[in-house]
Amino acid sequence: MYNNMDEYDEEITYMHQEDDWDRDLLLDPAWEKQQRKTFTAWCNSHLRKAGTQIENIEEDFRDGLKLMLLLEVISGERLAKPERGKMRVHKISNVNKALDFIAGKGVKLVSIGAEEIVDGNAKMTLGMIWTIILRFAIQDISVEETSAKEGLLLWCQRKTAPYKNVNIQNFHISWKDGLGFCALIHRHRPELIDYGKLRKDDPMTNLNTAFDVAEKYLDIPKMLDAEDIVGTARPDEKAIMTYVSSFYHAFSGAQKAETAANRICKVLAVNQENEQLMEDYEKLASDLLEWIRRTIPWLENRMPENTMQAMQQKLEDFRDYRRLHKPPKVQEKCQLEINFNTLQTKLRLSNRPAFMPSEGKMVSDINNGWGNLEGAEKGYEEWLLNEIRRLERLDHLAEKFRQKAAIHEAWTEGKEKMLQKHDFETASLSEIKALLKKHEAFESDLAAHQDRVEQIAAIAQELNELDYYDSPSVNARCQRICDQWDALGALTQKRSEALQRTEKLLETIDQLYLEFAKRAAPFNNWMEGAMEDLQDTFIVHTIEEIQGLSTAHEQFKATLPDADKERQAILGIHNEIAKIVQTYHVNMAGTNPYTTINPQEVNAKWDKVRQLVPQRDQALIEEHARQQNNERLRRQFANQANVIGPWIQTKMEEIGRISMEMHGTLEDQLTHLRQYEKSIVNYKPKIDQLEGDHQLIQEALIFDNKHTNYTMEHIRVGWEQLLTTIARTINEIENQVLTRDAKGITQEQLNEYRASFNHFDRDHSGTLGAEEFKACLISLGFDIANDAQGENEFSRIMSIVDPNRMGIVTFQGFIDFMSRETTDTDTADQVTASFKVLAGDKNYILADELLRELPPDQAEYCMARMAPYTGPDAVPGALDYMSFSTALYGESDL
Numbered sequence: 001m002y003n004n005m006d007e008y009d010e011e012i013t014y015m016h017q018e019d020d021w022d023r024d025l026l027l028d029p030a031w032e033k034q035q036r037k038t039f040t041a042w043c044n045s046h047l048r049k050a051g052t053q054i055e056n057i058e059e060d061f062r063d064g065l066k067l068m069l070l071l072e073v074i075s076g077e078r079l080a081k082p083e084r085g086k087m088r089v090h091k092i093s094n095v096n097k098a099l100d101f102i103a104g105k106g107v108k109l110v111s112i113g114a115e116e117i118v119d120g121n122a123k124m125t126l127g128m129i130w131t132i133i134l135r136f137a138i139q140d141i142s143v144e145e146t147s148a149k150e151g152l153l154l155w156c157q158r159k160t161a162p163y164k165n166v167n168i169q170n171f172h173i174s175w176k177d178g179l180g181f182c183a184l185i186h187r188h189r190p191e192l193i194d195y196g197k198l199r200k201d202d203p204m205t206n207l208n209t210a211f212d213v214a215e216k217y218l219d220i221p222k223m224l225d226a227e228d229i230v231g232t233a234r235p236d237e238k239a240i241m242t243y244v245s246s247f248y249h250a251f252s253g254a255q256k257a258e259t260a261a262n263r264i265c266k267v268l269a270v271n272q273e274n275e276q277l278m279e280d281y282e283k284l285a286s287d288l289l290e291w292i293r294r295t296i297p298w299l300e301n302r303m304p305e306n307t308m309q310a311m312q313q314k315l316e317d318f319r320d321y322r323r324l325h326k327p328p329k330v331q332e333k334c335q336l337e338i339n340f341n342t343l344q345t346k347l348r349l350s351n352r353p354a355f356m357p358s359e360g361k362m363v364s365d366i367n368n369g370w371g372n373l374e375g376a377e378k379g380y381e382e383w384l385l386n387e388i389r390r391l392e393r394l395d396h397l398a399e400k401f402r403q404k405a406a407i408h409e410a411w412t413e414g415k416e417k418m419l420q421k422h423d424f425e426t427a428s429l430s431e432i433k434a435l436l437k438k439h440e441a442f443e444s445d446l447a448a449h450q451d452r453v454e455q456i457a458a459i460a461q462e463l464n465e466l467d468y469y470d471s472p473s474v475n476a477r478c479q480r481i482c483d484q485w486d487a488l489g490a491l492t493q494k495r496s497e498a499l500q501r502t503e504k505l506l507e508t509i510d511q512l513y514l515e516f517a518k519r520a521a522p523f524n525n526w527m528e529g530a531m532e533d534l535q536d537t538f539i540v541h542t543i544e545e546i547q548g549l550s551t552a553h554e555q556f557k558a559t560l561p562d563a564d565k566e567r568q569a570i571l572g573i574h575n576e577i578a579k580i581v582q583t584y585h586v587n588m589a590g591t592n593p594y595t596t597i598n599p600q601e602v603n604a605k606w607d608k609v610r611q612l613v614p615q616r617d618q619a620l621i622e623e624h625a626r627q628q629n630n631e632r633l634r635r636q637f638a639n640q641a642n643v644i645g646p647w648i649q650t651k652m653e654e655i656g657r658i659s660m661e662m663h664g665t666l667e668d669q670l671t672h673l674r675q676y677e678k679s680i681v682n683y684k685p686k687i688d689q690l691e692g693d694h695q696l697i698q699e700a701l702i703f704d705n706k707h708t709n710y711t712m713e714h715i716r717v718g719w720e721q722l723l724t725t726i727a728r729t730i731n732e733i734e735n736q737v738l739t740r741d742a743k744g745i746t747q748e749q750l751n752e753y754r755a756s757f758n759h760f761d762r763d764h765s766g767t768l769g770a771e772e773f774k775a776c777l778i779s780l781g782f783d784i785a786n787d788a789q790g791e792n793e794f795s796r797i798m799s800i801v802d803p804n805r806m807g808i809v810t811f812q813g814f815i816d817f818m819s820r821e822t823t824d825t826d827t828a829d830q831v832t833a834s835f836k837v838l839a840g841d842k843n844y845i846l847a848d849e850l851l852r853e854l855p856p857d858q859a860e861y862c863m864a865r866m867a868p869y870t871g872p873d874a875v876p877g878a879l880d881y882m883s884f885s886t887a888l889y890g891e892s893d894l
Helices: 005-019 021-027 029-050 065-075 088-104 114-118 122-138 148-160 179-188 203-217 226-230 237-251 255-300 308-349 363-412 415-419 429-448 450-465 471-503 511-535 543-558 560-584 599-660 666-682 684-699 712-743 747-760 770-779 788-801 811-822 828-838 847-853 856-865 881-888
Strands: 767-769 808-810
Touching (some): 029 065, 029 122, 029 226, 065 122, 088 122, 122 148, 122 237, 148 179, 148 237, 179 203, 179 237, 203 226, 255 828, 308 363, 308 684, 308 712, 363 415, 363 471, 363 511, 363 712, 415 471, 429 450, 429 471, 429 511, 450 471, 511 560, 543 560, 543 599, 599 666, 599 684, 599 712, 666 712, 712 747, 747 770, 747 811, 770 788, 828 847, 828 881, 847 856, 856 881
């Protein structure tokens, strides 16, 4: 073929110059006669397709109508609409349209004009027809990188090379004896001519035989006369080329080579497709394993956060991973398994060896990696929830520590200074006794505060054990409180000893003050404890817990009337003291020497307690409402989970039954399974709704649910297993259909195989053990004796159906084996025979032959993989197609 139109123009110009058209046509009338007959016959061979003929080439083309029709037939394109008028201008217009069309194909028309054609100029008309023949019949001929005239000549030389007395060197005298035409016919259709009976000295017989056979059996019209060729010293080259090109087009698509090439193309296409599937599997497996490798360290990161907000953000990131990032990877994993199974099925059906992925990229490796991912995922979620519980507990304890510490520090304020006073040294007896009683009351108060100090220390210890982030400041504050408490104890003991030494000197005591102090101090402590309890924060997780707090609060409220009576009694003591002071004019300086508690303080604290009671009521009511809402969320989740969980299990069991039963054809089973798949996919909104309920539960910090045994993790795992199972089951049935159609297995045979397989599948696992499989084969008529030979035969069969040596046989493997035993497929010998046809019965094949007979991409595929042929008959560039054919079927290495 030509690389561009300039090359074509050069070829056409060269052929015109070489032929010296004008001179030859003028000097040799015999050549004009041959050309007229040949060109007329060539034109009619095409025009008859349009239902018309020509008789006189220059007369019939004068109006341009048949000329335009001829161009439309041979090009397959539509020309401009012709003029139907009889006037000269109409005819010139039609011829110009035809010439413009020819020029549009890149042909330079030298000295040919429409007027000469319309005027019936024979020379110009024949020149125009020759140009058309060159463009549409000879230009596209290409043999071994040569084209047009050289390509046609090379083709003739190659086809006639084996024949004696035939030596094609040109398109004129090499054909005079007729043997060249007969050799071409015999090479392609040997049954039409008995070449052995032909004689070189009988050209008339040879030529007439070739012309008659070509017209009768090859649909090539008789374009030449034997008498003209024999009677001419040098036959017309253009006429011979035109006639020979008809043979080329008739024989260019030899059926035998085409059949052989088609077989090789089919085999190579399967091999190329399988290689692409293998590459796709490797890439998808690598991407999925890389994602798992990157994700597991993130899930295994247990670095805690210091605040609840930061941990909540981690939980939200984990939810995004579950909702957005993981589901596409679940689909990729499922698709990877389906692609792997489909590839293995195609390899088995085409007698290719099983595909073994790269190390670390087996389906089992991906499943192991996926299992590690899910293990890390489960551990990460449990850790997140535990950390949130821990931080919640820490926040509660820290707040409780701050409250108790603040109350204690407020109580201890000024106590050290008071205990260090030496006022007893100059006090009167009554004052001493008052100081002593006051100190006793203080000791009572001090003892009452011992529990609070112990609680503060215990809370600080628990915060340390729970790894509270601000433990240093808590420890420092706790240490200050404990040191101060020890100091108070020591000072109290010291002051007590001093007062006791002085007590013997003092006798008078005011019993009423003492009674007031003794009753006011515990009542004051009770009020402080009540205020502390009423203001104490609480954290509960169930209705029962909040109900317990409410019950305790109601019990506390029931004690308020008795407490009020005690308050009235204490106030009555103070009133009695005031009455005595007023009555007897006692100089008491208006204060109680035994206590700092006064009636105003008692009343203020009592009012504070009464004020805190309704606030506590409201807090308990709000918490009770929150716990009721949490209980509603638990029941809402449980109601759905208790339906979805059994539904998933039921669908799994139904899918298993469908894949094991033999109801209907494989297409019926496939239709049934796809309906199941559709119903399962349509169920997805309920799973999403349950996910939403689960998110509400987690946001409400609900950590248990007594109404159901199903967790969201159970539902997720079950749902993913259900999707994987239905996809895998559909893929298995599709592979069975593929096997059945490829191997020609009938539905009855499949039913028989399934019945036998199910009969020996005792545990309904969908697989057979080695002994079960052996019994199944014997039941189907296989002769497997209980001796060494029988064991060897059974071991061979097991290596086919169980190449991974798992000790089990799947139904697909069983079907593949049975189909292999009962059907026939392409073999290495058949492909070798096809290559032998293309190689012309040689033991090797050349690159040129591959490029000539096969599409370019598949020819390049063969040349890249064929080893050099090294046999005794080898020639330079010889390729070994035999080892290549066996390698395609795994019988050797490419």
